[in-house]
Amino acid sequence: MSYTIEVNGVKHDVDAEGDTPLLWVLRDILNMTGTKFGCGIGQCGACTVHANGSAARSCQLPLEAAVNLRITTIEGIGETAIGKRVQERWLTLDVPQCGYCQGGQIMSATALLMRTPRPKDEDIDAGMAGNICRCGCYSRIRAAIKHLGDAPIA
Amino acid sequence: MAINPSDLDICPPQTALSRRGFLTASLAAGGGILFAATFPSLAGRAIAGDAYAGASMITLFARISPSGVVTIFAPNPEVGQGTKTALPMIFAEELDVAWKDVVIEMADYQGGKMGSQSSGGSFSTPSNWMPLRKAGAAGRQMLIAAAAAKWGLPASECSTSDGIVSHAASGRSLTYGLLAEDASKLPQPDLEQVKLKDESTFKIIGKSVIDPDKARIVNGSQQFGIDVKVPGMKYAVYQKGPVFDAVVKSANLDEIKAMTGVSHAFVLKGSPRAMEVPPGTPGLGIDDGLRGGVAIVADTWWHAQKARGKLQVDWDEGPHAHDSTAGFNAKAKELFSQPPQGQVRVDGNPDAALKDAAKLVRATYSYPFISHATMEPQNCVASYRDGKVEIWAPTQNPGPGRAGVAKLLGIDPDNITIHMIRGGGGFGRRLANDYMIEAAAISKEINGPIKVLWAREDEMQHDFYRPGGYHNLTAGLSKDGQLEVWHNHFAGFARNDYFAGSAVPNRDSFPAGFVKDYALHTSRISFNVPIGPLRAPGDNAHAWVFQSFLDEVAHAAGRDPIDFQLALLRNPNPGEGEGKPPGRFGPSFMAARMIAVIESVRAKSDWTSRKHLPAHTGMGFACYWSHVGYVAQIHQVAVGTDGTVTPQQIWVAVDVGKHIVNPTNAEHQIIGSIVDGMSAAFGQQITFENGRVQQSNYDNYPLLRNRKIPPIHVAFIKTDFSPTGLGEPAYPSALPALCNAIFAASGRRVRKLPLSTSMLRT
Numbered sequence: 018m019s020y021t022i023e024v025n026g027v028k029h030d031v032d033a034e035g036d037t038p039l040l041w042v043l044r045d046i047l048n049m050t051g052t053k054f055g056c057g058i059g060q061c062g063a064c065t066v067h068a069n070g071s072a073a074r075s076c077q078l079p080l081e082a083a084v085n086l087r088i089t090t091i092e093g094i095g096e097t098a099i100g101k102r103v104q105e106r107w108l109t110l111d112v113p114q115c116g117y118c119q120g121g122q123i124m125s126a127t128a129l130l131m132r133t134p135r136p137k138d139e140d141i142d143a144g145m146a147g148n149i150c151r152c153g154c155y156s157r158i159r160a161a162i163k164h165l166g167d168a169p170i171a
Numbered sequence: 172m173a174i175n176p177s178d179l180d181i182c183p184p185q186t187a188l189s190r191r192g193f194l195t196a197s198l199a200a201g202g203g204i205l206f207a208a209t210f211p212s213l214a215g216r217a218i219a220g221d222a223y224a225g226a227s228m229i230t231l232f233a234r235i236s237p238s239g240v241v242t243i244f245a246p247n248p249e250v251g252q253g254t255k256t257a258l259p260m261i262f263a264e265e266l267d268v269a270w271k272d273v274v275i276e277m278a279d280y281q282g283g284k285m286g287s288q289s290s291g292g293s294f295s296t297p298s299n300w301m302p303l304r305k306a307g308a309a310g311r312q313m314l315i316a317a318a319a320a321k322w323g324l325p326a327s328e329c330s331t332s333d334g335i336v337s338h339a340a341s342g343r344s345l346t347y348g349l350l351a352e353d354a355s356k357l358p359q360p361d362l363e364q365v366k367l368k369d370e371s372t373f374k375i376i377g378k379s380v381i382d383p384d385k386a387r388i389v390n391g392s393q394q395f396g397i398d399v400k401v402p403g404m405k406y407a408v409y410q411k412g413p414v415f416d417a418v419v420k421s422a423n424l425d426e427i428k429a430m431t432g433v434s435h436a437f438v439l440k441g442s443p444r445a446m447e448v449p450p451g452t453p454g455l456g457i458d459d460g461l462r463g464g465v466a467i468v469a470d471t472w473w474h475a476q477k478a479r480g481k482l483q484v485d486w487d488e489g490p491h492a493h494d495s496t497a498g499f500n501a502k503a504k505e506l507f508s509q510p511p512q513g514q515v516r517v518d519g520n521p522d523a524a525l526k527d528a529a530k531l532v533r534a535t536y537s538y539p540f541i542s543h544a545t546m547e548p549q550n551c552v553a554s555y556r557d558g559k560v561e562i563w564a565p566t567q568n569p570g571p572g573r574a575g576v577a578k579l580l581g582i583d584p585d586n587i588t589i590h591m592i593r594g595g596g597g598f599g600r601r602l603a604n605d606y607m608i609e610a611a612a613i614s615k616e617i618n619g620p621i622k623v624l625w626a627r628e629d630e631m632q633h634d635f636y637r638p639g640g641y642h643n644l645t646a647g648l649s650k651d652g653q654l655e656v657w658h659n660h661f662a663g664f665a666r667n668d669y670f671a672g673s674a675v676p677n678r679d680s681f682p683a684g685f686v687k688d689y690a691l692h693t694s695r696i697s698f699n700v701p702i703g704p705l706r707a708p709g710d711n712a713h714a715w716v717f718q719s720f721l722d723e724v725a726h727a728a729g730r731d732p733i734d735f736q737l738a739l740l741r742n743p744n745p746g747e748g749e750g751k752p753p754g755r756f757g758p759s760f761m762a763a764r765m766i767a768v769i770e771s772v773r774a775k776s777d778w779t780s781r782k783h784l785p786a787h788t789g790m791g792f793a794c795y796w797s798h799v800g801y802v803a804q805i806h807q808v809a810v811g812t813d814g815t816v817t818p819q820q821i822w823v824a825v826d827v828g829k830h831i832v833n834p835t836n837a838e839h840q841i842i843g844s845i846v847d848g849m850s851a852a853f854g855q856q857i858t859f860e861n862g863r864v865q866q867s868n869y870d871n872y873p874l875l876r877n878r879k880i881p882p883i884h885v886a887f888i889k890t891d892f893s894p895t896g897l898g899e900p901a902y903p904s905a906l907p908a909l910c911n912a913i914f915a916a917s918g919r920r921v922r923k924l925p926l927s928t929s930m931l932r933t
Binding site: 048156 | 847
């Protein structure tokens with residue numbers, strides 16, 4: 018069956034079953050591999066994308082439910098003003114170690130900053146609770162979000 | 172630009188007995204100069220279980236192009252530990268080029284010519300430090316010689332900076348790129364005679380360099396193993412048994428083959444797993460053979476995975492289908508009621524000393540098996556065709572993988588190409604190559620390219636685990652509160668009479684050598700769980716036991732826990748403490764270095780004022796020497812009456828010698844190791860019932876999340892020793908520092924991991 022989904026502002030016709038998780042549509046059908054597979058049960062956040070601007074776990078989002086959503090991935094988030102600044106700050110603070118979870122971390126951080134431009138520690142705790150970093154880069158993730166919160170885009 | 176294998180032939184073959192390093196230079200294809208430096212491989216390379224220990228290997232391979240771009244090949248795989256950046260920094264420093272002109276390329280596996288090309292044991296920095304410095308300095312000397320010859324001036328009057336040779340008096344200068352071709356024709360300097368830079372003039376070493384991969388990581392374009400795709404590739408899942416080494420009797424293959432997208436479903440017969448080997452045998456004790464199972468191949472991974480949901484397999488589960496954690500615990504208890512079976516070390520007369528002690532402290536500590544849980548699940552792309560295999564793998568250790576594939580498929584190792592792709596975390600998991608073996612076997616069966624990808628459940632239930640263990644400890648104190656005797660009966664996991672790798676404490680683990688009467692006895696619990704190295708193998712468990720018990724004993728003696736350990740460190744047994752025990756990968760233990768990091772962290776944390784902390788809040792201290800790094804840390808936590816632990820601050824002091832090669836990454840490794848250790852303490856355990864692993868995913872094997880991580884203050888103490896590695900040293904002391912802080916805050920002593928709130932409720 019064919020579905021049309023919008024990813025990073027581009028419409029794609031996807032020929033797959035409706036219950037296929039968006040994660041695997043992105044990775045194996047659309048060849049957008051920045052969104053990572055970690056757990057498959059919505060626990061780790063490596064597969065985080067934005068659906069209509071909110072963070073969503075793409076391993077839990079079936080293709081048929083994605084048809085009416087604007088999907089943004091790590092490959093496209095740099096097109097938004099906040100996403101671009103998050104990526105830049107992630108690099109200047111050298112946030113990643115292995116880097117595998119960082120696409121998902123950046124997507125969650127961007128969603129947090131879009132909603133809450135000046136996040137407090139409790140906001141960061143809640144907004145980043147869905148993303149595991151096995152390497153333990155949490156201190157720099159928090160520092161990067163705080164720096165951005167100190168100078169939000171008006 | 173990849174390495175052309177024939178490029179490496181510029182280095183004449185060396186005998187295994189060669190003790191000296193040497194540099195080879197030649198004209199590069201397309202202009203410029205190629206450098207290859209060959210050094211005897213250090214014995215510690217044996218960590219990879221390869222055949223190269225003692226043989227010589229190409230440590231450095233680099234090219235300077237006519238435009239001045241310096242391409243340095245990184246031989247060792249990157250899994251987030253920073254080796255791929257740190258090693259080229261050392262060479263570039265001595266070559267004296269600008270870092271902006273350096274390009275780092277990941278080398279493919281070179282079949283031993285570049286050594287094992289493994290990453291593990293915090294070994295990359297100490298083993299490459301002098302070789303890379305000498306190679307860089309020799310290259311610089313050749314470029315100076317080329318300029319001097321061109322100008323007809325003495326080399327001694329020329330200097331270098333940022334890839335340019337200059338002659339100050341005449342105002343002449345030439346770039347390395349323009350000198351490269353001339354330099355390639357000059358004789359190569361003796362590496363043992365070459366003049367190294369004055370270390371105070373370092374411009375690259377000691378300045379933070381961000382791994383160029385990270386610019387791609389932040390926008391999703393960095394390729395990891397899981398992202399590799401080759402033309403015509405299919406996807407596979409591989410279902411292994413619910414009990415280790417189970418054998419497939421039958422499976423509903425026809426039903427699976429009929430499912431959407433599935434092209435193949437077949438049984439692969441595994442080989443029996445090699446059992447534990449005698450201590451001292453080279454290698455990691457990991458069997459890179461194929462385990463039996465069912466392969467499902469489909470047009471997408473999701474189709475293969477979905478089909479697995481319908482898979483029904485009748486397994487012969489073998490003799491271990493009744494093994495359980497409860498059974499292991501009962502066995503340990505039984506062993507502790509009996510005389511020990513063996514001994515690792517006895518100093519003085521501990522039995523007599525225990526009788527004479529004024530006060531005895533007894534405790535039993537136990538810790539579970541744990542899993543590596545790398546964020547990127549195991550995966551591999553393999554393409555078999557006409558007796559040759561091309562492999563793309565996020566491996567930490569390609570050599571044994573290649574040997575395993577060659578053996579399984581019955582082909583010459585030279586017909587196997589391995590591309591090493593960035594891995595999403597290693598922690599020792601990717602020293603094994605089981606995923607590579609599976610991919611090669613499935614690719615051969617379907618005669619085409621395949622990507623094998625493990626689900627998280629495969630990952631959790633088919634790891635090479637950190638072994639659990641049990642320690643039954645007794646300490647004896649004198650009337651004035653001195654530690655007089657330390658007695659430990661350890662019960663650990665073993666097969667065929669041999670302990671699993673990293674199960675048994677090192678004979679030299681502190682406080683051994685610092686207590687007059689000391690005993691470490693052992694007993695064995697039979698088991699059948701695959702075991703492998705996990706970050707700071709051995710130390711990652713034993714440090715928690717020893718440093719927790721020392722804290723317990725200090726409290727029993729009415730002493731400050733830091734003063735108590737300092738007093739021990741200042742009074743080693745004759746012949747200990749200075750230069751003993753030997754360092755595996757670097758300088759030997761020196762008590763003075765440990766004392767210095769302890770005093771630093773005590774001052775930074777304001778430890779002596781801790782009695783002013785609020786109620787239910789406390790500080791805990793621990794220190795440990797691991798992978799020749801000295802680490803002391805102090806954790807401050809609050810423990811609620813409901814047993815909830817809230818870390819508040821952490822201070823850590825580290826001594827790994829005189830240079831921190833790449834400070835941004837060094838801090839990452841320290842903090843990452845501490846978070847890793849805390850994460851293990853808070854929630855990680857692998858338990859068994861009916862021979863089956865009970866945990867399956869991050870919901871029942873939790874890792875720490877951002878909210879639990881307090882500010883972590885890192886201090887480096889620089890001492891006059893060659894720099895050593897940082898991937899592991901800070902992990903071991905994190906767990907006991909946390910648990911000792913919990914004791915200070917709550918009065919509850921943690922003697923069993925992981926933590927549970929019920930154990931800490933007050």
